Amino acid sequence: MFHSRFLKAAAAGVAFSLAAGAALAEDMTFALSANVVTLDPHLTTTVGTDLSVISHIYTPLVIRQPDMKIYPAAAKSWEVTDGLTWTFHLRDDLTFPDGSKLDAAAVKWNIERILNPETKSPVRAWLTTIKEIKVVDPVTVQFVTDKPFASLPDQMSQIFIMSPAWTQSHNPAIEASGTGPYDLVSYVSGDSVTLKAKAGHVDGAPSFDNVGFRVIPEDSSRIAALLAGEVDLIAGIPPFELERINGTEGVSASSVSSIRMVYVKFNNLKPPFAGNTKLKLALNYAIDKEALRDAIWDGQGELSRCQPLNPAYFGYNPDLAPFPYDPEKAKSLLAEAGFAEGLTLEFEVPMGRYLLASEMAQAIAAQWAEIGVNTNIVEMEYGRWLDKYQNAGQMGDLSYIGQSWPTLTADGMLGLLEPGNIYAYYDNEEFGNLIREARSLTDNDQRLALYKKATESFCASPAHLVLFDQPTTYALRDRIKWQARADDIFRAMDISVAK
Amino acid sequence: MLYRYLLTRLGEALLSLWGAMTIVFIAARMLGDPVIMMLPMGASPADIELMRKTLRLDDPLIIQYLQFMWNAVRGDFGMSFQFHRPAMDLVLERLPATILLAVSALIIGIVVGGFLGFVAARWRGTMLAPIATVLALLGQATPVFWLGIILILAFSTSLGWLPSGGTGSLSHLILPSITLATFTAASVMRLLRSSMIEVVSEDFIRTAWSKGLMPRAVYVRHVMRNALLPVVTMVGILAGELLGGAVITETVFAWPGIGRLVMQGIETKDFAVVQAAAAAIAAIYIFVNFAVDLLYMLIDPRIRLSRTGRA
Numbered sequence: 001m002f003h004s005r006f007l008k009a010a011a012a013g014v015a016f017s018l019a020a021g022a023a024l025a026e027d028m029t030f031a032l033s034a035n036v037v038t039l040d041p042h043l044t045t046t047v048g049t050d051l052s053v054i055s056h057i058y059t060p061l062v063i064r065q066p067d068m069k070i071y072p073a074a075a076k077s078w079e080v081t082d083g084l085t086w087t088f089h090l091r092d093d094l095t096f097p098d099g100s101k102l103d104a105a106a107v108k109w110n111i112e113r114i115l116n117p118e119t120k121s122p123v124r125a126w127l128t129t130i131k132e133i134k135v136v137d138p139v140t141v142q143f144v145t146d147k148p149f150a151s152l153p154d155q156m157s158q159i160f161i162m163s164p165a166w167t168q169s170h171n172p173a174i175e176a177s178g179t180g181p182y183d184l185v186s187y188v189s190g191d192s193v194t195l196k197a198k199a200g201h202v203d204g205a206p207s208f209d210n211v212g213f214r215v216i217p218e219d220s221s222r223i224a225a226l227l228a229g230e231v232d233l234i235a236g237i238p239p240f241e242l243e244r245i246n247g248t249e250g251v252s253a254s255s256v257s258s259i260r261m262v263y264v265k266f267n268n269l270k271p272p273f274a275g276n277t278k279l280k281l282a283l284n285y286a287i288d289k290e291a292l293r294d295a296i297w298d299g300q301g302e303l304s305r306c307q308p309l310n311p312a313y314f315g316y317n318p319d320l321a322p323f324p325y326d327p328e329k330a331k332s333l334l335a336e337a338g339f340a341e342g343l344t345l346e347f348e349v350p351m352g353r354y355l356l357a358s359e360m361a362q363a364i365a366a367q368w369a370e371i372g373v374n375t376n377i378v379e380m381e382y383g384r385w386l387d388k389y390q391n392a393g394q395m396g397d398l399s400y401i402g403q404s405w406p407t408l409t410a411d412g413m414l415g416l417l418e419p420g421n422i423y424a425y426y427d428n429e430e431f432g433n434l435i436r437e438a439r440s441l442t443d444n445d446q447r448l449a450l451y452k453k454a455t456e457s458f459c460a461s462p463a464h465l466v467l468f469d470q471p472t473t474y475a476l477r478d479r480i481k482w483q484a485r486a487d488d489i490f491r492a493m494d495i496s497v498a499k
Numbered sequence: 500m501l502y503r504y505l506l507t508r509l510g511e512a513l514l515s516l517w518g519a520m521t522i523v524f525i526a527a528r529m530l531g532d533p534v535i536m537m538l539p540m541g542a543s544p545a546d547i548e549l550m551r552k553t554l555r556l557d558d559p560l561i562i563q564y565l566q567f568m569w570n571a572v573r574g575d576f577g578m579s580f581q582f583h584r585p586a587m588d589l590v591l592e593r594l595p596a597t598i599l600l601a602v603s604a605l606i607i608g609i610v611v612g613g614f615l616g617f618v619a620a621r622w623r624g625t626m627l628a629p630i631a632t633v634l635a636l637l638g639q640a641t642p643v644f645w646l647g648i649i650l651i652l653a654f655s656t657s658l659g660w661l662p663s664g665g666t667g668s669l670s671h672l673i674l675p676s677i678t679l680a681t682f683t684a685a686s687v688m689r690l691l692r693s694s695m696i697e698v699v700s701e702d703f704i705r706t707a708w709s710k711g712l713m714p715r716a717v718y719v720r721h722v723m724r725n726a727l728l729p730v731v732t733m734v735g736i737l738a739g740e741l742l743g744g745a746v747i748t749e750t751v752f753a754w755p756g757i758g759r760l761v762m763q764g765i766e767t768k769d770f771a772v773v774q775a776a777a778a779a780i781a782a783i784y785i786f787v788n789f790a791v792d793l794l795y796m797l798i799d800p801r802i803r804l805s806r807t808g809r810a
Contacts, residue, residue: 038582221648384531403540
């Protein structure tokens with residue numbers, strides 16, 4: 001009698017704890033708008049797909065969290081000495097599934113693999129200032145650069161560490177094994193990636209037990225999948241869909257200003273822009289940016305404040321304001337610039353790359369036409385446009401472009417406009433000198449002061465039509481909450497189950 | 500002789516394949532520069548040059564061509580720039596999905612189109628014929644893109660009966676194959692109908708009627724078998740087209756087939772993938788048409804006799 005009651009109670013106890021354990025195992029599924037091309041962290045720079053998946057499996061030295069700040073990851077702390085030597089102090093408790101440790105030797109091997117031209121790593125260009133890597137002891141690694149590289153830690157946030165031994169005997173393009181919170185369960189190229197939480201990870205169990213990524217390239221299909229309950233989080237949907245999604249039960253949509261800024265570049269190295277600051281200003285005053293943003297992007301996205309930086313970037317100058325919409329001033333500046341009777345410009349627009357670029361370009365052209373600046377819009381395929389702009393140095397008078405710098409530094413972003421680079425098309429020597437000086441320093445306060453002056457110099461003679469931040473639109477099911485990120489990275493670690 | 504006929508056809512097939520691969524090689528290289536697509540924005544000209552050298556893209560074009568051909572005959576189509584894997588491996592990975600979709604769409608198309616075409620011809624002059632014809636016209640005119648999304652909205656989002664995309668089970672196959680089959684069915688229907696109407700007015704059919712045969716015997720045994728000949732040819736062409744990858748259907752339904760792989764390859768100037776996929780698709784197309792030719796010989800005695808030169 002007592003026996004069976006005890007057994008029943010014991011059985012009930014076991015059943016309850018099993019049920020409780022099962023109830024805590026949550027799953028979530030992302031929908032990606034493009035294919036996950038490779039799982040090898042050194043062979044990709046695509047943040048929204050490849051690196052997002054990779055960040056679940058592997059660990060970088062440092063990590064960028066949703067607040068866009070750098071935090072420790074595989075490294076506990078780091079410092080720079082004499083401007084050229086960076087020392088990273090590593091954790092000693094990260095072990096790969098094959099038993100090897102994530103130590104200084106492993107870090108050195110990884111960076112050397114990237115720097116080896118035979119690896120064909122697209123990331124190599126970011127690390128070429130590293131001249132020497134020293135293993136001081138198993139938990140201390142040093143990078144010696146040939147020039148001051150103040151954003152080395154930011155760059156390391158996108159370099160993920162693999163096990164040297166494992167990589168020799170496996171194909172990292174389609175297999176993955178790392179120190180991150182998730183293990184790879186399956187990778188079907190073009191279709192999906194499935195991850196499972198590691199049992200007994202040193203940092204504890206993540207919020208989700210199974211994480212899936214489904215590739216759904218077509219916007220409407222992605223939205224349909226969300227509404228049907230097949231996926232939990234989608235991004236990159238047209239802004240005009242947000243309202244419809246918000247009106248549906250069980251899902252909500254919003255947007256966050258991304259780190260990508262959109263503008264219309266002027267070719268400042270040729271007439272009519274070369275040396276003609278008044279023309280550049282006239283074109284900036286002629287555009288009603290708020291109206292454009294509200295009409296075409298449904299009010300999503302922040303206006304850029306007279307600089308190619310936004311608050312997420314180190315070096316952002318909060319004291320500048322966007323150019324106001326003043327067509328009268330634009331007309332008079334245009335006359336002072338010597339074009340009272342108007343002018344005609346070529347306007348190159350890449351297809352299929354930036355959000356509603358075609359519509360935006362046409363609206364901008366219409367507003368410029370009102371002050372007498374006529375444009376011939378030439379839409380071209382992205383590869384061809386990129387070749388013209390970056391490779392051959394043959395950009396047209398005007399070019400619609402969206403740019404960001406993944407390490408969120410003014411050095412990188414403003415460096416895109418540094419006179420001398422073939423893709424800068426900018427003739428402001430004062431600007432160039434200021435950023436070169438800032439690059440040679442490592443004291444952040446000094447650098448900020450220089451960037452303040454550089455952005456002011458930019459604002460006085462802008463390299464392009466300053467527009468806005470491109471919004472990252474996203475939608476999610478009510479069962480989850482996401483700390484939306486501006487940098488296009490999608491991680492289950494930033495998501496929690498809504499209570 | 501049959502033997503010599505087959506050998507000639509094989510030679511022609513290989514020549515076509517070589518021609519297709521050469522044309523695609525040239526066209527791929529006219530797409531643009533793959534290296535700037537690979538490197539992040541802001542890479543220096545030195546970085547671009549180094550990558551170009553490492554990938555042997557600065558070799559003279561004729562050297563690249565000869566290298567490509569020499570490797571291709573041994574099955575090596577090079578490494579994909581973006582996937583960093585052998586290009587032919589990628590193509591062969593995606594091929595089963597495309598074949599599955601193509602075969603399903605073809606079967607549905609032939610069955611539905613055949614049925615509608617038969618009905619429209621058999622009961623010509625009654626109410627059934629115009630209904631069938633209008634259905635066929637709708638099928639041919641409906642844009643695949645629109646139809647796919649409508650089906651998803653109806654059956655996935657609203658009703659929840661079927662998945663909205665991807666692969667994994669039979670239910671994933673239903674919507675994409677129906678979408679793809681509409682155009683196939685419409686083409687088969689219209690061709691079969693006009694072919695049957697033509698055959699029905701032939702002398703030998705009048706002989707069959709005058710022999711007193713039942714309508715079913717006349718239509719099925721005599722009319723259909725002759726009317727099917729042009730339809731078989733068209734099915735061969737349709738099969739080749741479908742196997743080439745229905746890009747729009749694959750994109751709307753997130754179906755991991757060859758069509759999307761090639762599109763991605765073209766966008767990123769991934770020469771190896773474009774070349775490998777083109778070779779595979781050309782080979783399939785040539786093979787399917789060869790098979791259709793053989794089938795023709797089997798079902799039409801007149802052709803068999805004339806080809807093999809026997810009286």
